[in-house]
Amino acid sequence: MxxxxxxxxxxxxxxxxxxxxxxxxxAPAPVRAAVRAALDEPLLPYTAVGGLPALRDGLARKLRAENGIDAQAQHVIVTNGAKQALYQTLYVMTDPGDAVIVMRPHWPAYVATAQLLGLRVELVDQPDVIDAAFLDGLPRAKVLVVNNPHNPTGRVYTPAELDAIRAWLRARGTACIVDESYEKLVFDGAHHSLAACPDWQALGIATIFSASQSYAMMGWRAGFACAPAAWIRAMEALQGPITAAVPALTQAAAAAAFAIGAxxxxxxxxxxxxxxxxxxxxxxxxxxxxxxxxxxxxxxxxxxxxxxxxxxxxxxxxxxxxxxxxxxxxxxxxxxxxxxxxxxxxxxxxxxxxxxxxxxxxxxxxxxxxxxxxxxx
CATH class of the missing domain: 3.90.1150.10 (Aspartate Aminotransferase, domain 1)
Incomplete structure (x- = not known):
């Protein structure tokens, strides 16, 4: 359309x-200023595939301070927006034929990416409240996809709902991808990250972020993912032959954007x-x-x-x-x-x-x- x-x-x-x-x-003034400064540098070299070390350090600090996620630079990979983060995360978490649970209504990319990877999509209707009864009725699957805050309904999950999801992940052994791209666009209530728990790595929670909407940076293609270190290494190995590193100018913009907060x-x-x-x-x-x-x-x-x-x-x-x-x-x-x-x-x-x-x-x-x-x- x-x-x-x-x-x-x-x-x-x-x-x-x-x-x-x-x-x-x-885009925010600090973002535009950071890009202007980068353009004044004599060189814009290739960077490490997963992103500049300083940027990954900064994103890990943001995750600890704002999201309550105990992350270090080794848990972060910088990507060309949320879609690339979704593709690579889902790729390393699954094998063709595995089942992925997607709640509808859903961002179309969840289903399209799963189909592209040869996965079986289990569509379920999102309930008014996510609780143990709803979760226990879900089909068996390798991965649960959660979108919080939610596109398109604008729903923000409560701490009780996140607790229920964590308990279910522990009991089922299902991994989880959480798309938190709209974390800064919350009008009512407060945003909480699913991975804000001590055992997030053992639970297999990967969290995706994007600057596109929260910072009015749609065309900048600036995103990143936070996941267990082994998955991040696999995502880097995948990203290398696909695009290599995110452009240096985009990384400069991402560093400035995610340092702003709201x-x-x-x-x-x-x-x-x-x-x-x-x-x-x-x-x-x-x-x-x-x-x-x-x-x-x-x-x-x-x-x-x-x-x-x-x-x-x-x-x-x-x-x-x-x-x-x-x-x-x-x-x-x-x-x-x-x-x-x-x-x-x-x-x-x-x-x-x-x-x-x-x-x-x-x-x-x-x-x-x-x-x-x-x-x-």
Whole structure:
């Protein structure tokens, strides 16, 4: 969908893109300053495949101070964004044919990456509360994938839920990949890391981080993973022939970004936008949009209108030039995902108005069809 937006824009058409989250914020000033300083250096050499030693040390300090994860540099690898970290982590944790549990709705990359590696994906519906009863009912699998904070619902797991997952991992012997890319985009509550426990390495917990959304650095491709040292060595061996080290400029940007901590201005802006869009949808009878506790997305339930959200998304981009992500891509027909952080407020309002206009037309057509149906009871 995002590629279609780019093609339309190349043709000179105006398109509002809610299909992914593209921040209207610039990258933080310390990040841009760090890159300018790096460009003044006479050389930008290859670095160690896993990242500059100083950067890995700094990321390990961040993990200890902010996430409560007892990590050292040997537990960290710097990657080209979260997707590369996910691929390499899943690669070294599994063999083809192994089962991986993914809770839906899900970031599409979890399923696509598992399929690419020849893994068997076990899709389960994410419950309102993750507890022992839910976990005990899960199928046997090599790896459980957890997304906290969650894309697309914005859910933030509670300490009790994380405790339940740890207990289940100990009992089952299942490993876990935790995607914490949105850790700095929490509006309500607080973020806690699953690996913040003394036995995280024995449990086999790998944690993925990204600067893309938390620091408005989508195109910088700056991410990293924290995992047991043996897995990190294997990930380095894999990364070497794939891409070698992350570009030196990206590493300079990552060092500056992850040293910042939170970005209050960005978070306040996103919170205001979240509240605006939720309020705009509130009086619309055919859509339910909960106010998310975190993240750059809104998750809308339009099952009262249609379960074919792929068709809804197609009509929206063809007739109104507004792009959204249909729920089918995230495992849940009847839902739509909106990235609400791009462009200005006026554009945001126009995009929401277009979604409401299409839905109202479909609702009216459906009601007229029911009235005209001679077989209607």
């Amino acid at each position: 995002h590629e279609r937006v780019d093609l339309l824009k190349q043709r000179g058409e105006a398109v509002i893109d809610f299909s992914i989250a593209i921040s209207h914020f610039p 970005v209050p201005d960005l978070l306040a802006d996103y919170r205001a936008r979240r509240d605006l869009v939720v309020d705009l949808f509130a009086p619309v009878p055919w859509i339910a949009v909960a106010s998310p506790a975190s993240g750059p997305y809104l998750w809308g339930d339009i099952s009262a209108l249609t379960l074919d959200t792929t068709a809804f998304a197609e009509r929206l981009i063809e007739e109104y030039r507004v792009a959204i992500m249909p729920g089918e891509a995230l495992g849940c027909p009847g839902f739509i995902r909106l990235g609400y952080i791009a462009d200005d407020e006026a554009t945001l309002r126009r995009g929401v108005a277009a979604i409401i206009a299409l839905g109202d037309r479909m609702a009216a057509a459906g009601a007229a069809g029911r009235e005209a149906d001679p077989c209607r009871a």
